[in-house]
Amino acid sequence: MVIIQGIITKVYSDRYRVKVENEYFDCTARGLFKLKNSKPLVGDRVEIKNNHIEKILPRKNEFVRPPIANIDQLIIVVATANPKPDLLLLDKQLMMAIKNNVEPVICINKIDFEESYEEIVNVYENIGYQVITTDAKNKVGIEKLMLLLQNKITAFAGNSGVGKSTLTNNIMGHTVSEEGLTSEKLERGKHTTKYVELYEAAENTYVADTPGFSTYEVQDISYKELENYYEEFTPYMKDCKYRGCTHIKEDECGIKNAVKKRKIDKGRYERYCELYEKLKGEKKW
Ligand SMILES: Nc1nc2c(ncn2[C@@H]2O[C@H](COP(=O)(O)OP(=O)(O)OP(=O)(O)O)[C@@H](O)[C@H]2O)c(=O)[nH]1
Ligand SMILES: [Mg+2]
Numbered sequence: 001m002v003i004i005q006g007i008i009t010k011v012y013s014d015r016y017r018v019k020v021e022n023e024y025f026d027c028t029a030r031g032l033f034k035l036k037n038s039k040p041l042v043g044d045r046v047e048i049k050n051n052h053i054e055k056i057l058p059r060k061n062e063f064v065r066p067p068i069a070n071i072d073q074l075i076i077v078v079a080t081a082n083p084k085p086d087l088l089l090l091d092k093q094l095m096m097a098i099k100n101n102v103e104p105v106i107c108i109n110k111i112d113f114e115e116s117y118e119e120i121v122n123v124y125e126n127i128g129y130q131v132i133t134t135d136a137k138n139k140v141g142i143e144k145l146m147l148l149l150q151n152k153i154t155a156f157a158g159n160s161g162v163g164k165s166t167l168t169n170n171i172m173g174h175t176v177s178e179e180g181l182t183s184e185k186l187e188r189g190k191h192t193t194k195y196v197e198l199y200e201a202a203e204n205t206y207v208a209d210t211p212g213f214s215t216y217e218v219q220d221i222s223y224k225e226l227e228n229y230y231e232e233f234t235p236y237m238k239d240c241k242y243r244g245c246t247h248i249k250e251d252e253c254g255i256k257n258a259v260k261k262r263k264i265d266k267g268r269y270e271r272y273c274e275l276y277e278k279l280k281g282e283k284k285w
């Protein structure tokens with residue numbers, strides 16, 4: 001049989017669903033990739049022969065969480081409430097997008113709740129990130145979201161329950177992915193998404209629903225380079241008195257001054273300090 005090229009849309013218990021034009025093939029990879037320590041990921045362009053993956057084509061990027069390759073855009077979903085916003089998690093995900101050269105978009109979902117979210121929008125828009133707001137339950141903001149997806153491969157990411165599957169179903173126009181329970185009791189594990197799956201929303205337009213995280217850590221970022229992931233720090237670094245200023249305890253620090261003058265958001269700075277101490281404490285660098 002001839003070798004054909006396709007894209008992996010789902011990985012489940014050692015099987016891989018590969019889309020070739022309008023057909024889907026369920027494939028194996030038979031240990032081939034375990035040896036090279038590179039397991040095929042959703043989003044991988046692959047060559048298949050007789051329902052077997054023969055080759056993974058070079059990746060443009062790859063994420064550990066969610067496990068996906070070759071995306072153009074990452075939409076980081078934050079709920080206004082239930083679960084409440086975790087901005088440290090948001091900052092960490094932004095860093096991983098930057099590290100992978102992927103355009104991040106922040107989606108504030110569940111705006112139908114009474115919680116205020118304008119401050120989050122302001123903080124991240126001021127730094128230069130694109131922020132959109134949605135109410136997936138009542139289909140508010142979905143058209144705007146769909147415009148962002150055109151001709152791209154986009155993955156949703158965010159902690160469990162923020163609404164990634166509900167947004168995906170809205171985009172697809174029908175239920176492709178099961179949504180979690182609305183129940184206040186939050187029966188954990190029920191209807192939460194278990195696999196990354198890529199859906200074709202329109203020609204050339206793919207969207208991936210992904211499992212939510214309960215914990216999340218940055219990968220391969222050293223405390224020494226952490227400052228580079230806070231783009232809003234850059235204009236003020238020249239005002240630091242000491243070379244190699246960490247912006248934590250030094251005096252005459254351009255970053256600390258900018259925070260005092262409210263040029264840099266205090267919350268972002270505090271989360272920088274928290275993450276710096278944590279990464280430094282890990283001592284693997
Ligand atoms: N009020 C309100 N509820 C929403 C909204 N979006 C989603 N929900 C509800 O929130 C719950 C969780 O939504 P999901 O789409 O399953 O969340 P998820 O991000 O896919 O969660 P995981 O798969 O566990 O990662 C469901 O009960 C949805 O109906 C929204 O905009 N407003
Ligand atoms: Mg889900």
Ligand SMILES: [Zn+2]
Binds near residue numbers: 241245248250253256
């Ligand atoms: Zn400094």
